[in-house]
Amino acid sequence: MATPLRVLVHGGGIGGLTFAVALARSGHAVEVVELRDELDALGVGIIQPSNALHVMREIGVLDACVAAGFPWEVLTICDPVGNTLAKIPQPQLDGAPHANGIPRPELARILGEAAVAAGVPIRFGTTIEELSDDGSGVDVTLSDGSSSRWDLVVAFDGIGSPLRNRLYGDRFTPEYTGFANWRVTVPRLPEVQGVVISVGRTSTKALLTPITDELMYLAAVTAEEPDFRPDPARAHEQLKERLAAFGGPVAQSLTNVTGPEGIVYSRISQVTVEEPWHVGRVVLAGDAAHASTPNLAQGAAMAVEDALVLVRTLDSEDDVASALAAWEARRRPRAMFVQNLSRALLKEETGSPTTPEEDELLKIGMPGAAHVLVKPY
Structure with missing residues (x-):
């Protein structure tokens, strides 16, 4: 667009900060409001596949991500006792690294510093109280008055997007899949040079992801009742009970989990906004519009792709309405591919029934999906 835009970003997570940095670097005025009091990223670590790293390169933080994390090239599949079944090289997008593991707090720091360097104000402890869209702009009242x-x-x-609820009511609420994710940071084993996935004989999967030279995180996907929450005093014991059938590096890493401290438990849910992702000049992106299960490790990657493509589309189209329509037409098929295949993989890995449509997607599989997703977004 010929005239720079004034854009308010609701949410200072990975997608929101990526969008803000890219937007500011493109000459627009942007501000972020974040309900938390600081960028204290929840969780332990995150996988950045090559397409996500390509976005990091585009906003100027790739080197910082690689320096703070652990770049890797090969995905290893093991049986429950730790025997290697397959080693799968990960493809690259336009010269970006194959993949990178990084602590979530480090990624939050890097993106926060990039936002400050780009001149983006971040209002902490703040959210949107009221908004009114008259077609030519949006009047917003924040919680600070x-x-x-x-x-x-x-x-x-x-x-759990508050703005999605404001736009659509309860029509698109998170759908619990019946599975949950346990994660905890442990010392990196020397043999863990990339992500290692072990699938058990029951509906349980374990995953080891290096995030620095010294650290990795252990993740476990387990079937859980909707109302289950770990016992704060014995979460480590409950995790070990669920992984009792695993040997090899999974069992070895569990020896370092000696207390409940640092165990992060989250239910695996998904959201699909089946109506347009924008109402007037208010837009949903990332998990607010299309949250996926973590089986392809593409949730954050889809959010940062959303961010960069939205900036590029705003710059290339003549008006906001045309830009939003073009952006969604470009993004929805890719995001839905990730969501649908991720859910199919979750079912396959945990022995749940799949639909004929999911069976077709499973023919692509995880290796095939990696090659699909390193094509330009």
């Missing part, structure tokens, strides 16, 4: 007018409001506010 301030009011201002924006050309666009973009919600990167996660799977």
Whole structure:
């Protein structure tokens, strides 16, 4: 667009900060509001596949991500006792590294520093209280009492998106899959040079991901009742009970889990906004629009792709309405491919029944998906 836009970003997570940095570097005025008091990223670590790293390169933080993390090239599949079944080289997108594991707090720090360097204000402890879209702009009142007018409001506010609820009510709420994710940081074993996945004989999967030279995280996907929550005093014992059938590096890593401290438990849910991802000049992106199960490790990658493509589309189209329509037409098929295949893989790995459509997707599989997703986004 010929005139720079004023854009308010609701949510200072990975997608929101990536969008803000790219937007500011493109000459637009942007501000982020974040309900948390600081960028204290929840969780332990995250996988950055090559397409996500390509976005990091585009916003100027690739080197910082690689320096803070652990770059790797080969995915290893093991049986429950630790015997290697397959080693799968990961493809690259336009010269970006194959993949990188990084602690979530480090990624939050890198993106936060990039936002500050780009001149992006971040208001912490703040959220949107009221908004009114008159077709030519959005009047917003924040929880700190301030009011201002924006050309666009973009919600990167996660799977529980308050703005999604404001736009669509309860029509698109998170759907619990019946499975949950346990994660904990442990010392990296020397043999863990990339992600190692072990699938058990029951509906349990274990995953080891290096995130620095010294650290990796252990993740376990287990079937859990909707109302289950780990006992704060014995979460480590409950995790070990669920992984009792595993040997090899999974069992070895569990010897370092001696207490409940640091164990992060989250239910695996997904969201599909089946209506347009924007209402007027208020837009949903990332998990707010299309949260997936973690089986392809593409959730954050889809959010940062959303971010960069939205900036590029805003720059290339003549008006906001045309840009939002073009952006969604480009992004929805890719995001739905990730969501649908991720859910199919979750079912396959845990022995759950699959649909004929999911069986077709499973013919692509995880290796095939990696090659699909390193094509330009």
